[in-house]
Amino acid sequence: MAKILIVDDDVDFVSAVKIVLTSNGFDVIVANSSQEGMAKFDELQPDLVLLDVMMDQPDDGFVMAQNLKKKSKTTPILMLTSIGQVAGMDFDKDSEMVPVDDFEQKPIMPNILLEKINKLLGK
Amino acid sequence: MQIIDRQKVNEQINGLKDKYGNDRSALLPILQDLQDIYGYLPNVVMQEVAHSLGIHPVEVEGVASFYSFFQTKEKQGKYVIRLCRTISCDLAGKANVARQLENELGIKFGETTKDGMFTLKYTNCLGMCDRGPAVLVNDRLFAKVDAEKASQIIADCRRDFLKSDFPKVVPSDVKKSGPILKHGLESGDALKAALKMSRSEIIAIIRESGLKGRGGAGFPTAIKWQLAGAAKGDNKYVICNADEGEPGTFKDRMLLYEHIDTVLDGMTIGAYTIGAKKGFIYLRAEYLYMKKYLEETLEKRRANNLLGDNILGKKGFSFDLQIRMGAGAYICGEETALIESLEGFRGEPRNRPPFPVDTGFQGNPTIINNVETFIDAALIVVKGAEWFNEHGTEKSKGMKIFSISGDCANPGIYELPFGITVAQLLKEVGGENAKAVQIGGASGHCIAQKDFHRTIAYEDIGSGGSIIVFGPDTDMLQVAKNFLEFFVEESCGQCTPCRDGNPKLLEGLEMLEEGRCSVTYLNELKKLGETIQIASKCGLGQSSPNAFLSIVDNFKSEILGRVPEAD
Numbered sequence: 156m157a158k159i160l161i162v163d164d165d166v167d168f169v170s171a172v173k174i175v176l177t178s179n180g181f182d183v184i185v186a187n188s189s190q191e192g193m194a195k196f197d198e199l200q201p202d203l204v205l206l207d208v209m210m211d212q213p214d215d216g217f218v219m220a221q222n223l224k225k226k227s228k229t230t231p232i233l234m235l236t237s238i239g240q241v242a243g244m245d246f247d248k249d250s251e252m253v254p255v256d257d258f259e260q261k262p263i264m265p266n267i268l269l270e271k272i273n274k275l276l277g278k
Numbered sequence: 279m280q281i282i283d284r285q286k287v288n289e290q291i292n293g294l295k296d297k298y299g300n301d302r303s304a305l306l307p308i309l310q311d312l313q314d315i316y317g318y319l320p321n322v323v324m325q326e327v328a329h330s331l332g333i334h335p336v337e338v339e340g341v342a343s344f345y346s347f348f349q350t351k352e353k354q355g356k357y358v359i360r361l362c363r364t365i366s367c368d369l370a371g372k373a374n375v376a377r378q379l380e381n382e383l384g385i386k387f388g389e390t391t392k393d394g395m396f397t398l399k400y401t402n403c404l405g406m407c408d409r410g411p412a413v414l415v416n417d418r419l420f421a422k423v424d425a426e427k428a429s430q431i432i433a434d435c436r437r438d439f440l441k442s443d444f445p446k447v448v449p450s451d452v453k454k455s456g457p458i459l460k461h462g463l464e465s466g467d468a469l470k471a472a473l474k475m476s477r478s479e480i481i482a483i484i485r486e487s488g489l490k491g492r493g494g495a496g497f498p499t500a501i502k503w504q505l506a507g508a509a510k511g512d513n514k515y516v517i518c519n520a521d522e523g524e525p526g527t528f529k530d531r532m533l534l535y536e537h538i539d540t541v542l543d544g545m546t547i548g549a550y551t552i553g554a555k556k557g558f559i560y561l562r563a564e565y566l567y568m569k570k571y572l573e574e575t576l577e578k579r580r581a582n583n584l585l586g587d588n589i590l591g592k593k594g595f596s597f598d599l600q601i602r603m604g605a606g607a608y609i610c611g612e613e614t615a616l617i618e619s620l621e622g623f624r625g626e627p628r629n630r631p632p633f634p635v636d637t638g639f640q641g642n643p644t645i646i647n648n649v650e651t652f653i654d655a656a657l658i659v660v661k662g663a664e665w666f667n668e669h670g671t672e673k674s675k676g677m678k679i680f681s682i683s684g685d686c687a688n689p690g691i692y693e694l695p696f697g698i699t700v701a702q703l704l705k706e707v708g709g710e711n712a713k714a715v716q717i718g719g720a721s722g723h724c725i726a727q728k729d730f731h732r733t734i735a736y737e738d739i740g741s742g743g744s745i746i747v748f749g750p751d752t753d754m755l756q757v758a759k760n761f762l763e764f765f766v767e768e769s770c771g772q773c774t775p776c777r778d779g780n781p782k783l784l785e786g787l788e789m790l791e792e793g794r795c796s797v798t799y800l801n802e803l804k805k806l807g808e809t810i811q812i813a814s815k816c817g818l819g820q821s822s823p824n825a826f827l828s829i830v831d832n833f834k835s836e837i838l839g840r841v842p843e844a845d
Contacts, residue, residue: 214504221478246636251477252507265823 157276158182160201162192162219163235164210168261172205175265188218196223201230204273206255208236208246216277217253224254231275235268238263282316287326290315292528295330302331303640305622306605309342318349318357331622344770345605345623346401347563355390355397357435360414363400364525365716365760366683366746367410371424375411376400378425384431396435402608402764405528407746408451408690417566418442437602437747448567450532451690454706456677457665459693462659465539466584468656472547475659477507480551484655486663488675492613493519493648494503494718494742495817496674499655502645505635506552516548516599517639517646519616523562523608524719525764526744529679529691530649534568536573537653542599544652546589547659548645549597557599558639560616563606572601608768612816613646615770626772627816628824650743652681671697674735678743682707684716685749700739701730701740709747714754714832719744720761721821724754726832754833755840759787761825769819776819778809783826793840800838804830 158179163169166187173183186192188210196204204223205278208216220232232255238246246253256275260266280808298304302633305327312323319342328335342348361376380386383396390397401570406412411423413431418440420431434440452459457564472480487498506514518541522530533541546558561569576599579585587596607625609615614628617639647655654676667675674696680703683689684801687708694703704710715725717734718741725732727738732738748757760786771777786803789795807823816821830837 212501213600214501214508217504217508218482221482244510246510249508252504 156180156182157203158184158199158201159203159205159272160184160186160195160199161205162186162189162210162216163205164188164254165207168207172268175268176272179269189215192219193222196226196230202220202231202233203272205272206232206234208234210237213238220253220255221251231256233271233275235261235263236260282320282322284322284326287312287323288330289403291327291330302333302622303620305331305333305338305341306345306523306619307602309338309348310603313348317353321350324350324463326795332655336543341622341624343734345563345607347604347606349397351480352390353394356395357440358397358399358413358756359431360399360401360404361387362402362404362406362410362412362414363760364403364407364764365720365757366407366526367404367412368756368760369684369748369752370422372411374425375413375428378428379432382429401564401606402768403523403525403527405531405562406448407528407681407744413442414564415706419444419448429440436660444567446792448531448535450528450535452532453682453688453690454692454694456693456695457669458654458657458677458679459537461537461653461661463540463543463657463660465579466582466590467541467542468540468591468660469546469584471660472543472550472656473590473595475553477553480659481507483663484658487654487658487666488663488670488673489651489654489658489666490674490736491648492650492654492742494524494721494740496736496740499647499651502635502647503548503551504600505633506643506645508637509636511643512641513556513640514549514552514554515639515642515644516545516552516597517616517620517644518545518557518559519611519613519646519648519651520559520565521562521604521611521616522565522649523611524742524744525761526683526716526719526746527681527742528683529681529743531565531568532691533649533653533679534565534572538572538581540653540656541581541649542575542584544582544647544654544656545599545654546597548647548652550589550592550595552643552645554645555596555598555632557597558620559599559601560604560610560620561601563603566603569601569603576601607770609766609770609816609818612664616646617644618775624770626770627818629815647707661844667696671733671735671737673737678695678734678741680741680743680745682709682745682747684745684747685709685712685752687749696735697733699731702723703734703745704730704747707745708748709749711750712747713750713752714748714757714829716744716746716748716757716825717741718824719746720764721818721824724748724757724832725794725823726826728832753836754829755787755790755837758826758829758837759784759791762787762822765818765822769822770816771796773815775813775817776815776822777808778812779806779824782806783810783823790837791840792842795838797838800830800834
């Protein structure tokens with residue numbers, strides 16, 4: 156059973172995604188900040204990370220993605236953010252500044268989220 | 279009457295378009311050069327510029343009338359004399375200089391002599407607060423002007439033999455240097471170190487240093503650079519905000535002269551980090567005398583491959599920049615107003631979001647940092663985060679460059695750590711007798727003796743570096759009035775609270791001056807001030823009543839119950 160770490164400070168989003176993922180057979184770990192996320196990543200070694208961008212700081216997700224890639228180049232990161240809607244910003248994955256494997260805007264339909272996760276996990 | 283040949287104007291405009299570009303962002307420099315040619319901007323010239331750039335003539339007139347350094351109604355004199363009227367020059371005896379200038383010329387401020395020789399104008403802050411009163415004659419600067427010297431300046435102009443106080447550079451009075459000002463780096467050292475690092479490593483080290491923007495707002499530099507670096511876009515920009523207009527601030531003038539290579543290293547490192555190819559230094563119009571020196575420095579850097587293509591042999595890394603002059607608008611120190619100005623519009627702040635890191639110059643990702651911030655960033659890259667945060671407080675790391683003026687024994691530029699108390703600072707500058715200190719310029723707060731134990735840091739009293747000391751004899755009502763006159767003049771007029779609220783506060787101060795303001799009405803004005811703080815669109819409006827409110831709170835007994843002076 157694949158372990159998925161969700162790092163997001165939006166508790167409503169986290170609970171919704173958790174239901175979708177657990178009902179589809181995934182093990183879900185939740186962290187509400189990038190610090191907590193890094194600690195849980197080290198401790199529980201997830202197979203995939205779902206990562207928000209704006210948490211305590213507006214760029215927490217980008218920084219965490221850079222730090223995660225330093226620890227493990229192989230663990231896929233799916234960045235999920237509403238930064239485009241909230242701040243009007245337009246970002247995409249980039250090998251160095253946004254080193255994530257996929258980048259999606261919130262809100263995201265459950266079937267598309269599952270499709271993306273399965274693809275990243277090589278299923 | 280001047281006869282203007284349209285064909286000739288068009289030839290001139292075409293030449294200027296070749297120099298500055300074909301799009302609207304070339305509007306301000308084109309108008310500046312045409313004003314130099316014609317002495318003002320006649321209607322026909324503005325119309326031709328409008329046609330040439332494909333915009334409506336009303337737009338051009340709207341821009342020209344917004345900036346105080348553009349003259350649209352009548353030809354200016356051969357010598358445009360601008361006397362600084364902001365608080366430090368006011369305390370140093372501006373009124374006598376003003377009276378003498380009027381006496382010598384037989385005109386009032388705002389007028390031009392009939393022979394077309396002189397135009398007399400007030401201006402806001404020339405950045406010479408430690409050696410006021412300051413006078414700018416065209417692009418020549420004069421400091422410590424008294425009535426006698428004012429008369430001599432006029433006499434020299436009449437003989438067409440005006441000798442500048444500062445023929446080469448305007449010296450700066452650095453009273454205390456620390457690790458920042460004594461950095462010991464040569465041109466390009468910081469850039470070489472940066473190019474050995476990855477972009478994310480540079481951001482990581484700046485993040486670790488805790489560097490916050492030195493312009494006053496204190497936004498973390500690493501976040502700004504990270505967001506701009508992550509933003510999508512092929513045309514990113516780096517802008518240095520050298521529109522040092524906050525009354526009482528003159529440190530950037532010194533940094534631009536004495537540490538320009540470190541500033542440019544910082545900008546180039548910023549460009550490498552976010553992936554920008556182009557940049558601007560937005561230099562305030564009052565510092566026009568500095569432009570030639572800065573352009574020479576840019577040329578040297580191009581020759582040394584510190585600017586241009588494949589910088590220092592780094593394949594694919596190209597960056598170059600231009601100097602763009604402001605046109606006399608304090609509001610253009612606000613980053614979105616600065617971008618509007620660079621794009622050729624009136625300097626009116628934008629709504630945020632979107633932010634410049636994503637939607638900046640011409641809609642492209644842009645970082646805008648203060649002169650001092652670029653220096654700090656460059657030094658951090660070479661010397662490390664630990665070196666930087668040896669000083670300062672938990673939330674305000676590092677050393678800060680302060681501009682100290684007003685009633686103290688040793689005005690000048692000081693490098694001091696964040697977290698210093700107001701009392702310690704006053705001891706340092708010989709201002710122990712002060713009855714109040716203005717921290718953060720006109721938009722800052724006026725601190726009375728009871729609060730001299732407080733610290734200068736973002737978590738207590740934030741500052742972009744302006745410190746104005748008020749001695750025991752200072753009339754605090756006049757101080758408040760000076761600041762409000764400044765904001766009434768400098769409000770861009772876009773939002774109602776700032777545009778209409780500040781004149782009302784100023785009117786209240788005039789009532790206090792005449793001894794006809796009740797406490798009830800004063801309390802109403804305080805409520806109005808608080809409304810301006812929360813309802814204004816930009817930082818200028820939001821901070822415009824700060825000085826009024828703090829002076830009213832701290833010096834109520836001094837400003838109430840005045841007996842008007844008999845004529």
